[in-house]
Amino acid sequence: MSELPFGASEIVAGVAGAKRLLDAGCGSGRLTIALAEAGAAVTGVDTNTGQLQAAARRASEAGVSLTLREADFDDALPFAESSFDAVVSRLSVMAAADPVATLRELGRVLEPGGRIVTALWAAPAENPWFAAPREAIGVVRGAERARFARAFGKLGDPAEAATAHREAGFVEVEAVLLRGTRFAPDAAAYWTELSAENGHFRRIEATLSDDERAALVAELDERFVPFHETDRLSLPRTMVLVSARR
Numbered sequence: 001m002s003e004l005p006f007g008a009s010e011i012v013a014g015v016a017g018a019k020r021l022l023d024a025g026c027g028s029g030r031l032t033i034a035l036a037e038a039g040a041a042v043t044g045v046d047t048n049t050g051q052l053q054a055a056a057r058r059a060s061e062a063g064v065s066l067t068l069r070e071a072d073f074d075d076a077l078p079f080a081e082s083s084f085d086a087v088v089s090r091l092s093v094m095a096a097a098d099p100v101a102t103l104r105e106l107g108r109v110l111e112p113g114g115r116i117v118t119a120l121w122a123a124p125a126e127n128p129w130f131a132a133p134r135e136a137i138g139v140v141r142g143a144e145r146a147r148f149a150r151a152f153g154k155l156g157d158p159a160e161a162a163t164a165h166r167e168a169g170f171v172e173v174e175a176v177l178l179r180g181t182r183f184a185p186d187a188a189a190y191w192t193e194l195s196a197e198n199g200h201f202r203r204i205e206a207t208l209s210d211d212e213r214a215a216l217v218a219e220l221d222e223r224f225v226p227f228h229e230t231d232r233l234s235l236p237r238t239m240v241l242v243s244a245r246r
């Protein structure tokens, strides 16, 4: 099993024992595969067909069987009521046009008593690994170019996330902050890493001149001062993890 993304092992543990699982906004399937490896029959849905293809490739490489479907959780999902005994969604529900309506729809396809576990990024201030590069882009390229990933941090407070799940009809709602750390040798190496793995930053990196890249790394350096350890950067990252029952 490859290394799981931040928060994924907590999500897998949160739905342990479930046999029919839905992963809403499954992306390239790293969590989806981990859930299947834990023994469930897992369906992943996403609107992004490229991501679904990546998930299919990843599953095939891992020797895991998944059901992957193109579906939009802003609309009715293509599943009957009570189709699943657990639903998970990592870093996706905040992108919904109306997160409460989406959560209600996830509840519809979940059997009564079934568990939902969702993860959302906490506020940008709790996530300098992301917020600092976005701010640095704003300085180097202007505020307009830094207006991406606007949903980052939406429902990013445990009380707010819990309220949204209750409004969607869930009970026994528990929301906690999950804190982790991302390490990097220095700001320049971090920018290289981040822009290789994240589409938002990759698209900007592709258009930077050498001078702009140097300015961006200098901006990052300044913002990362509080996170310097002796020989590396130690960048906080924080999620809200919600667990509830239908």
Ligand SMILES: C[S@@+](CC[C@H](N)C(=O)[O-])C[C@H]1O[C@@H](n2cnc3c(N)ncnc32)[C@H](O)[C@@H]1O
Residues within 6 Å of the ligand: 005, 024, 025, 026, 027, 028, 029, 030, 031, 045, 046, 047, 048, 051, 071, 072, 073, 074, 089, 090, 091, 092, 095, 096, 097
């Ligand atoms: C940040 S990615 C997270 C992917 C995956 N859950 C993970 O943890 O790696 C958010 C995913 O939500 C999907 N998404 C956004 N809006 C969606 C919608 N309305 N319906 C279905 N999927 C959506 C995106 O295409 C993307 O793959």
